[in-house]
Amino acid sequence: MIDRAHLLVADLERIPAILRALAIAEVPGFLVRAGVPAPSHVVLTGLGSSRFAALAVQPTMQAAGLHVVVEHASTSQPVPVGPGVLVVAVSSSGRTAETVAAATRARIARAHVIGVTNDQVSPLAAAADEIYPLAAGVEASGVASATYAATVAALVRLAATLVVGIDARGVLAGAADAADQALASRSSWLTAAADLLDGGTPIHVLADAAALGTAEQAALLFREAPRLDADATDSGDWLHTGIYTALPGYRAVLLAGTPYDDELIATIQRRGGRIISIGQTRAGMAEIADIGVPLPADALADVLVRALVEPVVTTALAAELWRRARGSSA
Secondary structure: OOOHHHHHHHHHHOHHHHHHHHHHOOOOOOOOOOOOOOOOEEEEEEOOHHHHHHHHHHHHHHHOOOOEEEEEOOOOOOOOOOOOEEEEEEOOOOOOHHHHHHHHHHHHOOOEEEEEEOOOOOHHHHHOOEEEEOOOOOOOOOOOOHHHHHHHHHHHHHHHHHOOOOOHHHHHHHHHHHHHHHHHOHHHOHHHHHHHHOOOOOEEEEEOHHHHHHHHHHHHHHHHOOOOOEEEEEHHHHOOOHHHHOOOOOEEEEEOOOOOHHHHHHHHHHOOOEEEEEOOOOOOHHHHOOEEEOOOHHHHHOHHHHHHHHHHHHHHHHHHHHHHHHHHHO
């Protein structure tokens, strides 16, 4: 039997090298050719991990002054597009039918369509005006990990071509170093963190709304790999909605750094639950959470670096829980 949990770890360990290669690669000159106008609006469309990667980059693009919408490629009411609108259709396989349809529809409407894919001869490649190749290689586990990182990296590089002030090469090089450090430190946190989550109870991944794409990706990996019931929620919103499920045995993973962290942790622990904090941002944060997983300082200082490094931690957790689940069912 193929050990896909082991293959997921192998895919995970390729991420720093992928990011370093992209950091030194020539930045594609999207939208600089004659006849391609600067976009008035940007629509990022995809499903699953592809959409989550778009959500991870959207806040930075918006903060730089772009009007950016992230939508499900499957929506029955897509954002109207036309000349002057840039549509970025994201599918690592290039074969997600809904995303190919969204790209085709946008191109018919005369929007400019960029396909972000790992397969340059895929249906998405044929439907787009131009292609951003992910160059993530073969993902042996079949679970989006290396391709997810490559997709976030691709969108960071794309954002840098559209707005001033994003140092794509610096972000990717910094993320590669921080990912290396996170992987090297696994022996200090992985077993204890997996022990806390191991037990089959539902898991909430909590994060600031601006980082909800990262949290959604983590929850997806917990569902797809060890087959755990997991979901993602904005930290502030959880105190109004998710709090009702915080009963004895409740488990949460917090992507730290929100104004609500202390209240979240205290509420969950008071109700008999336990919580892992990833990337504590102040002294004492690790002590009040049940387990604190630190992130390198570079990851805490840049939201885009963090968006590339936090999934390394959560994917390592998913892989370890998957390994345990496979062992118990063998």
